[in-house]
Amino acid sequence: MNITYSLEDLAQTAQKLIDNASNKTLLFNAEMGVGKTTLIKEICKQLGVTDIISSPTYSLVNEYKGETDLIYHFDFYRIQHEEEAYDIGFEEYLDTDAWIFIEWPEKIANLLPENSVKIKIELLDDGKRVLTLG
Numbered sequence: 001m002n003i004t005y006s007l008e009d010l011a012q013t014a015q016k017l018i019d020n021a022s023n024k025t026l027l028f029n030a031e032m033g034v035g036k037t038t039l040i041k042e043i044c045k046q047l048g049v050t051d052i053i054s055s056p057t058y059s060l061v062n063e064y065k066g067e068t069d070l071i072y073h074f075d076f077y078r079i080q081h082e083e084e085a086y087d088i089g090f091e092e093y094l095d096t097d098a099w100i101f102i103e104w105p106e107k108i109a110n111l112l113p114e115n116s117v118k119i120k121i122e123l124l125d126d127g128k129r130v131l132t133l134g
Helices: 007-020 036-046 083-087 090-094 105-111
Strands: 002-005 025-029 061-065 070-075 099-103 117-123 129-133
Touching: 002 007, 007 036, 007 129, 025 036, 025 105, 036 070, 036 099, 070 090, 083 090, 083 105, 090 105, 099 105
Parallel strands: 025 099, 025 117, 070 099
Antiparallel strands: 002 129, 061 070, 117 129
8 A cells, every 4th residue: 555645634644554454553653853762753643642742763662542542653773783772672572462663674673573554755856755664
């Protein structure tokens, strides 16, 4: 499934993503600055999060309470080795029924569940983005 969207379409895009995800572990692949965190913030908002949502670049994980679910937002950009994910108990997060959003999943490729939903975001020349859900 491909979705072309602009920032004005972010709410509808986030809802489509929620509605079409085959499970709650979402892997966000995109270059720096393309809008992974921006999309994740909107998904959290759609799931009922009322807290301030920010990137967990330094903390590695942020936890939010949605309307009905917990949400864990990971950003593995700064890690050097997969063992760092083990150090924060990453595999324990996977054993929950929470939504799990992972930025820079390639940094922990060997730790990811096979049934994770892969999301690729590409920036187009006109400023729109193409989201590929696979």
